[in-house]
Amino acid sequence: MAVYADLESRLKRSIRRHRVPGASVAVLKGSRVVATAAAGVTNLDTQVPVTPDAVFQIGSITKVFTATLIMQLVDDGLLSLDTPIVEYLPEFQIADPVTRRNVTARHLLTHTSGIDGDFFVDSGRGDDTIARLMPMMTLLPNLFPLGTKMSYCNVGFAVLGRLVEVLRRETYDHAMRYRIFKPLGMKQAMTLPEDALRHRCAVGHIADPKDPKRQRVAFVTHLSHGMKAAGSTPAMSAPDLMKFVAMHLAHGRIGTGDRVLSAASTAAMQRRQVRLQKQAPPTTNGWGLGWALMDFGGHKGIGHDGGTIGQYSFLRVSPEKRFAVAMLTNGGDAMDVYQEIVSGLFGAAIRRSEPVRPSPDTALRIEPDRYIGRYENIQSAYVVDMHRNALRFSTLPKADMGMRLTDLPMAFIDRETAVLRTGKPQLDRMSALFSELVDGRYRFMQVGLRQFRRVD
Numbered sequence: 001m002a003v004y005a006d007l008e009s010r011l012k013r014s015i016r017r018h019r020v021p022g023a024s025v026a027v028l029k030g031s032r033v034v035a036t037a038a039a040g041v042t043n044l045d046t047q048v049p050v051t052p053d054a055v056f057q058i059g060s061i062t063k064v065f066t067a068t069l070i071m072q073l074v075d076d077g078l079l080s081l082d083t084p085i086v087e088y089l090p091e092f093q094i095a096d097p098v099t100r101r102n103v104t105a106r107h108l109l110t111h112t113s114g115i116d117g118d119f120f121v122d123s124g125r126g127d128d129t130i131a132r133l134m135p136m137m138t139l140l141p142n143l144f145p146l147g148t149k150m151s152y153c154n155v156g157f158a159v160l161g162r163l164v165e166v167l168r169r170e171t172y173d174h175a176m177r178y179r180i181f182k183p184l185g186m187k188q189a190m191t192l193p194e195d196a197l198r199h200r201c202a203v204g205h206i207a208d209p210k211d212p213k214r215q216r217v218a219f220v221t222h223l224s225h226g227m228k229a230a231g232s233t234p235a236m237s238a239p240d241l242m243k244f245v246a247m248h249l250a251h252g253r254i255g256t257g258d259r260v261l262s263a264a265s266t267a268a269m270q271r272r273q274v275r276l277q278k279q280a281p282p283t284t285n286g287w288g289l290g291w292a293l294m295d296f297g298g299h300k301g302i303g304h305d306g307g308t309i310g311q312y313s314f315l316r317v318s319p320e321k322r323f324a325v326a327m328l329t330n331g332g333d334a335m336d337v338y339q340e341i342v343s344g345l346f347g348a349a350i351r352r353s354e355p356v357r358p359s360p361d362t363a364l365r366i367e368p369d370r371y372i373g374r375y376e377n378i379q380s381a382y383v384v385d386m387h388r389n390a391l392r393f394s395t396l397p398k399a400d401m402g403m404r405l406t407d408l409p410m411a412f413i414d415r416e417t418a419v420l421r422t423g424k425p426q427l428d429r430m431s432a433l434f435s436e437l438v439d440g441r442y443r444f445m446q447v448g449l450r451q452f453r454r455v456d
Helices: 007-017 060-076 097-102 106-109 131-137 154-168 174-181 194-198 225-230 238-249 262-270 334-340 340-351
Strands: 022-029 031-040 204-210 211-217 284-287 292-296 299-307 312-318 321-330 375-376 380-387 390-397 407-413 416-418 431-438 440-445 451-454
Touching: 007 031, 007 334, 022 238, 022 340, 031 238, 031 416, 031 440, 060 106, 060 154, 060 174, 060 262, 060 312, 106 154, 131 225, 154 225, 194 238, 204 431, 211 292, 211 375, 225 284, 225 390, 238 262, 238 321, 238 407, 292 340, 299 340, 312 340, 321 340, 321 416, 334 340, 375 440, 380 440, 380 451, 390 416
Parallel strands: none
Antiparallel strands: 022 031, 022 321, 204 211, 284 292, 292 299, 299 312, 312 321, 375 380, 375 451, 380 390, 390 407, 407 416, 416 431, 431 440, 440 451
């Protein structure tokens, strides 16, 4: 199609401009992939070119696959979304006894369990990696009471992966292969890292510590294997990802007419379960069962993003237009490429622009004491304090997870929403959303989709 004629050349220019080693894009219309583009290399050391069949880690887009496996259990009468998890997994144990007794698959699918869930510990290799992760979770605390807020929870999807294994009496890898990949004809898709040998497989890249303007191959190829159902190991090509999306757009049917998922479950996954706080982020305004719910200037969409070690993935879907765009990348400033390529393609198809976060309100008067403090979860801490007569933002990652940033100026859109004003676009996308004003101070700060609780 003429509209996609220069897609590959635009992608090549974009990844060069934003230091992304390689990228693959696929565009779906109805049940057919109408365009693909590939640019750059899978690995800066080997210089193997990216082609449309190149396999990238999809990160948290995996959560929509895991949610699909869960809804297949519902279709088969093996699971109720509102029955406590302990009735299926008696060994399930976390620190909060109330959550342990009452948390359900619905809570886990919608990130409303309250469990502090960025728990990427090494549970080894082999078929039992998810099973071995479960007893390691026993001391995981809750950030907030069950069902009262939403905070992105990776470990919840590990529990859902274990639920699949127990109720199906097969490994998560086997379930993905034979209940999703094989029926959909996804030949460039995998969950086992050793299967990379069968594919043209991308590796992640990170900034070179000696020269941050350059990228180098990451020393670690995968996050914890026990978190595979949350997105640590699954990988696929962009066109194969679109086969999965096409099934969801066809209400669970595939080209043969057979069903992978019931129409009722497909619809339920796209139905709002949670409404997000305003501006968190501008495009995403709710959560379904696995899917993020999005609004593009009044046009309803669904999607998900993903990130592993130096690999970043993006998926945007319009059920109304039966249209989707996916982009898989392996490092660099991938969000900038997303803005230039994916956002442009998707916006042109739905005839809407992606919402832009409002500018700070310079006339707004705030009370600094409401915000000043230290906010934590198990992975990171953030500090808000006063410096040079202005509120400043600092990050304090734990266990060398993430980047340490200090004394970043904040500006407020409204009394609950702050953004950074550093002059660096990659940092200034970050926002902090405050909630639960108690005794004149906010109890929670949300960064991205994760809640951080005030600890002082």
